[in-house]
Amino acid sequence: MTMSTEKLTIAKAINASLRTALETDPKVLVMGEDVGKLGGVFRVTDGLQKDFGEDRVIDTPLAESGIVGTAIGLALRGYRPVVEIQFDGFVFPAYDQIVTQLAKMHARALGKIKLPVVIRIPYGGAIGAVEHHSESPESLFAHVAGLKVVSPSNAADAYWMLQQAIQSDDPVIYFEPKRRYHDRSEVDTTAIPGPLHAARTVREGTDLTLAAYGPMVKTCLEAAAAAAEEGKSLEVLDLRSISPIDFDAVQKSVEKTGRLVVVHEAPVFFGSGAEIAARITERCFYHLEAPVLRVGGYHAPYPPSRLEDEYLPGLDRVLDSVDRALAYQG
Amino acid sequence: MTMSTEKLTIAKAINASLRTALETDPKVLVMGEDVGKLGGVFRVTDGLQKDFGEDRVIDTPLAESGIVGTAIGLALRGYRPVVEIQFDGFVFPAYDQIVTQLAKMHARALGKIKLPVVIRIPYGGAIGAVEHHSESPESLFAHVAGLKVVSPSNAADAYWMLQQAIQSDDPVIYFEPKRRYHDRSEVDTTAIPGPLHAARTVREGTDLTLAAYGPMVKTCLEAAAAAAEEGKSLEVLDLRSISPIDFDAVQKSVEKTGRLVVVHEAPVFFGSGAEIAARITERCFYHLEAPVLRVGGYHAPYPPSRLEDEYLPGLDRVLDSVDRALAYQG
Amino acid sequence: MTVDSTAARKPRRSSKRAGAKKAAGEPELVQLLTPEGERVEHPDYSIDLSPEELRGLYRDMVLTRRFDGEATTLQRQGELGLWASLLGQEAAQIGSGRATRDDDYVFPTYREHGVAWCRGVDPTNLLGMFRGVNHGGWDPNENNFHLYTIVIGSQALHATGYAMGVAKDGADSAVVAYFGDGASSQGDVAEAFTFAAVYNAPVVFFCQNNQWAISEPTERQTRVPLYQRAQGYGFPGVRVDGNDVLAVLAVTKAALDRARTGQGPMLVEAFTYRMGAHTTSDDPTRYRRDEERELWEAKDPILRLRAYLEKQGLADEAFFAGLETESDALAKRVRETVRSMPDPDHLAMFEHTYADGHTLVDEERAQFAAYQASFAEESK
């Protein structure tokens, strides 16, 4: 990085962020399946092993529990492993290590040890892939105390949120919106970033709040633009963090707009929209003019790719919920 | 069983139900760690191996993924395995097999194969145990399409819901309220049971609805009794099923009472209370006189046992939320 | 087809024997047909096939390769979203697939197109998931061929459980669990070994060591030959030349016979090579060198059997020409079937989530149908 500001894709921003971390902290390691010579199946780790060596950018055996379990051991030795899980659907063999060990070990030691492990997971659909390659399992991590869960929606956040995740002394599950990997935007690698877990208003509006994170932020911005043409003023919040959730920001927006629609790719049932709806309804009971509505995946396995356009929340489904919310007479 | 009606503990009712299943269907198998000679660490499978042999009541190697994975294979061969996971906190090594295989295989085959596997999990706290022995992970299963999730609160349900779970052609996660194992009540083993996934009103009331399942039903009944002394009329719903949830029953109750408090031991954040609050708020927006409140565990690892009384929802915390809900002026 | 495998039941340790290819430091490799197409003998595994059977194996491999190539082409043309080619692994798959009996049961990965062929699965059935119209969707019980499994290693446990069921039933069928060299690292495969050993389940673990797990060479998974893994679990392992269809057939048959006669599990490591990319999404030039591929081209499983057939005069020009025609016809049928595969109905995504129904699915299906109908309304 010689320039401080560059137009980068999300994938390249993550690559740059890993590079910065490897350069500045000798304790940072990158590990996972195919992250070395191949540079990862999405090329997100491209060139890192060449520049930092096999000792720091580590191709691991094909065993996710082993990857996370050894990352925990490395963290105990003082390293800061950044682990890649190749696809969302392949994190489950590691789930036990994440939930029973990584999440709980700091508390188990009454704070005497720290577990600075980042788990990068490309997630979400719309890439035309086969089974297990398009899921959004963030709820399954957010429910678990001890983990932090974040998801950037743009290149600058991708860069900085990863920096912050790596610097955090807590385990962070970092969900990468894989369908947006090639979306490009300005990244200032010298800017001082805001807090990792704060939401950001990405479009101001007065009639209704759309809250989303990761891949759905763009969809919501498009929906807001389309709604504007019909004279509806939608505010769009990029939540950025799923554990914790910046409820203060959502509350503030809802106190203004009186209506909230939460959008995510993950199934609605027990999804993050449920938590946001429950809490915001409690916080804003007298402000809400409509129930909090949720747009997300269905209670069905992620479908074969020829059906994913129907399964995933798109512009039209978001607008449909917006209309339904606006139809309420508060 | 010679008598049709008996007073049984929940543990004994489950034992009787397994016995009935083993007797009536030669394809039923019971498998898990220590379920054979020992009869399980809670003695729930006591005597079954003696009577049905090692071929049908199977002590397995100490490997939960192996237990569920081989149960899937046995189901494909035409068996109906009833798997025991020794404690809630030990289900995670099997999580991958449950989520990526057991839940999805029926859909993967476009319905051409069935997966009649029951996974019994003693869950919840208040037994003074060490780490991993007191958790309530039901959210982590309910979010996953393809699984059904139920939890009985009394001996009759324990008996019948297990019968129905075993007869179901779908995978069922059957959560056993371990702190209530020794609670005794009437079981009629000849009665025709209601639907597996229907909620039941266990106490009628008019001022507020308490919704719970498993171990918290008793707590809610106690809370309702205490509230009655203060002149408050609480309706108590035993949800019985967590996937699906009988929203119709909750809606009906809330349309009457106008107020809802959901109680579970699991952490509130992304817990089943969130889903119920979100959906019921949407369904009953004009009926609710207060936001749906939730009482449950905190966003922290299940604490050491000397703190569990504070961590778990008890009578007082339920009543506190009831008061808060009643304080709203609709 | 006669495969004499009695000797195999008691694995011997004689190190000097014909057919046991063993470079210095390299483990034994059961071989019955050299890369040059010469028949060699092996003391533990022998095979005696009729000319027709030999031609049959050749035909299987040729048709499988043609089908596979056609699928790769269809992916390039945008008809499939992805394809996982078996190019180079035809002998490992046809040899092992042909070793199975109808009543045996097979648990494949996502690359077992040749095994599927042997089991009688119509190859076009395999394409649905790669096209994105389903996740597999065939009936596993029709040909005792389970659905393709993508989560690495999972199916090893399903196979073991199925085999435990076979044993419970007192049947003399056997089960085959396919997996790759990469999969050998997964805990599930190890647990399958444990369960299979403890319950003496009639399952053959068939590991196609194609040298690569995407970009990672086998040394990233193990520092000793994979077939040796079995020993520590209490059952035998053997490495077979995975590009020698005769040896694979003989060794797998022996392992299956062992299993069906109550002698428990066995691990077969078929030493082979993935000639193409991991999948059509992969670019192997990033991690391996052309020379390696060239080395393995010289061991091509199809050329080697063809050389033998020709040298021995077991097949004539007419046979090869006829097979060419048959291949073309297969490719044409595959092409046409794929192209005419309809997209599933939108409501299909709600089907088969449950066998017994689920109220939430019903509710969401109805909402979705109403939502879609609203567009139809609008566009009226």
Add this chain to the structure above:
Amino acid sequence: MTVDSTAARKPRRSSKRAGAKKAAGEPELVQLLTPEGERVEHPDYSIDLSPEELRGLYRDMVLTRRFDGEATTLQRQGELGLWASLLGQEAAQIGSGRATRDDDYVFPTYREHGVAWCRGVDPTNLLGMFRGVNHGGWDPNENNFHLYTIVIGSQALHATGYAMGVAKDGADSAVVAYFGDGASSQGDVAEAFTFAAVYNAPVVFFCQNNQWAISEPTERQTRVPLYQRAQGYGFPGVRVDGNDVLAVLAVTKAALDRARTGQGPMLVEAFTYRMGAHTTSDDPTRYRRDEERELWEAKDPILRLRAYLEKQGLADEAFFAGLETESDALAKRVRETVRSMPDPDHLAMFEHTYADGHTLVDEERAQFAAYQASFAEESK
């Protein structure tokens, strides 16, 4: 303390040797001290300890057993919620624990009280989790002794990762991963073997085969001796008499030396016996017979070393009497410390969920504090 382990680096296969106890069909068992207290030699493992060192090992075992017994009593008295006794496994734990150096790192299960003792962990620290006041809570880095791990097998991967880190640092420390016979079936342990082998990590896998995993005998986990598991992963395994503290010390020391000199992982199976119940919640009479216990009582690790010390005149009455006094003092201190262990503050349940804070935890903590304060209000 001199342990000569050079020979161990190249495991030999000579089957006839002194000290190698081997009944027909039974695998070799490294032994240096017979159950009767006779010193025997072993060609691969030798040991030469001073009288003081020998008395030290004896003292460690006696104090550990006394501490353990006191904990069992405290559980019966309701001071602890649970206790997992190590009764019978003192030699396996003291032998291996004393083989470690200060800079080595140990990953225990929930039963390694003797190892904790050797590492310098105050025994009362171990009791917090069994009393229910914390989940462990000691600082692992203080004595390079990790927290007790309850989820079976998990710690094998932590140990392997830690060892990978040691290797990266170029340090010559080694790591020990403790686990049981039951744990050997867990996928995590297998994956730890794979990672350790592939990265040549300086980790010793120390399996205490105490014959039982709660109610399941070792045959439910394996049909061959567990130490053989290692071979298939490409590193050596050895079975040692786990009730012979000298043999355990020698073998573990050799394995650690191997690890620290870059020769990679090794599996040590300590063949021992859990004399008591699995935990205080368990009732072993339901699944095993008294005779088995009696058989193992004859192999008691403490009696055997005492017999040797006495026969050789290496310890006098004063030593044994002094140790008795020391034991009593330890028991008293443990008793008093436990009884005075305060219950944690209620707000403690919110602490240490995160190192860097989490707004939801802050919110819930505040709500809880307000809720509790409301009672204080009421009761005013």
